[in-house]
Amino acid sequence: MSAAIETSPADAPLIEAKGLSKTFGGGFLSRARPVQAVRGIDAGVRRGEALGVVGESGSGKSTLGRLMLGLMPATGGTIRFDGVPVTGASGRDWRQLRRRMQIVFQDPFSSLDPRRRVGPQIADGLLIHGLMDAPRRDARVAELLTQVGLDPSHAGRFPHEFSGGQRQRIGIARALATGPEFLVADEPVSALDVSIQAQVVNLLADLRQRLGLALLFISHDLPVVRHLCDRVLVMYLGRVMEEGPAEEVFSRPRHPYTRALLSATPRLDPKHRTRRILLTGDPPSPSNPPSGCVFRTRCAHAQPRCAETVPELREFGGAARVACVRAEELN
Structure with a gap:
């Protein structure tokens, strides 16, 4: 049937x-x-x-x-x-x-x-x-x-x-x-x-x-x-870090991982060049992911609470949604 x-x-x-x-x-x-x-x-x-x-x-x-x-x-x-x-x-x-x-x-x-x-x-x-x-x-x-x-x-x-x-x-x-x-x-x-x-x-x-x-x-x-x-979904170690309208995510990235990815993109216009954000170390093994936020082991803004909670995708003053417990503080 x-x-x-x-x-x-x-x-x-x-x-x-x-x-x-x-x-x-x-x-x-x-x-x-x-x-x-x-x-x-x-x-x-x-x-x-x-x-x-x-x-x-x-x-x-x-x-x-x-x-x-x-x-x-x-x-x-x-x-x-x-x-x-x-x-x-x-x-x-x-x-x-x-x-x-x-x-x-x-x-x-x-x-x-x-x-x-x-x-x-x-x-x-x-x-x-x-x-x-x-x-x-x-x-x-x-x-x-x-x-x-x-x-x-x-x-x-x-x-x-x-x-x-x-x-x-x-x-x-x-x-x-x-x-x-x-x-x-x-x-x-x-x-x-x-x-x-x-x-x-x-x-x-x-x-x-x-x-x-x-x-x-x-x-x-x-x-x-x-x-x-039209829209973009940013993934890291099997989870979504940020998602929303492409223009908003690319012009105003809110998640530290999205910012790091975009900072590595070459730009020809010197007025719009951004400081390169280097991620330390390799991504963790997907067979042994970190507790809490999976990005925390490479994030320069990580705090002890990032190891305790898996962040949910939430809106922070725009159409995009971000999975970061510190998103309000960092934006």
Whole structure:
């Protein structure tokens, strides 16, 4: 039996996670300590909105994206897509959801099968879901290649005949084949030459606007996130440190971790350069996170009380929310 679809307000998130958690390892027969990759995160993306997820390596960004797509089971929490539970979905419900959610992977080299021509790879989703007959699939592939700025006649070529940027465009075309409403872009330009990155980012921005896509954009590149995204979510060791409108978070960061990340971003205008905030030491192991605030061991403003309480996300005089017990004192 199909899950009932709940009606939602027009401004409600298309996809929403509540209390989402993911722990790896630590089973009955495992000697390794469990790794808490994502810890109690609330996140949502509205139709046509772009949510940027930033943070250091190991912060849980990619795990969050895969959890929201249902590519791995959550340890705790719930995910709903357009009123339908993603967590625990199976059979017919899951098949319908899969058509509406897709991903663009980080590495365009390994995400394509080198032994198959790109046209059939783009059409895989159409074939799996039985959406079109062969002539219509071919026409759809030609349309998608044109949409991402490639020649439709190149559908018969193999992946090695394309550059890295072209391969990522093919990956985007494949993700768009079934007409998804939600797209996760997991570091989609980090493996590309700097000269090509801007082209792919601008393509994603154009496609989001034209197709009305809800986009979860995962990246280390803060200027790109500021350019592309409406809102931003700052992660550290599996938790959200700050979230809110991108322009507010970038222009007036309130969490010490957000300030440190932004201070490392190069700025060409000498009038807007900020003092570099150096974080001491490496991030703690996710298998042995600090008590209280997970950022406290690297925070210059930490106090004994930071070890006692896990800070909740709260508003402090703006639309952004901050997880810091000293946020009022520091801002």
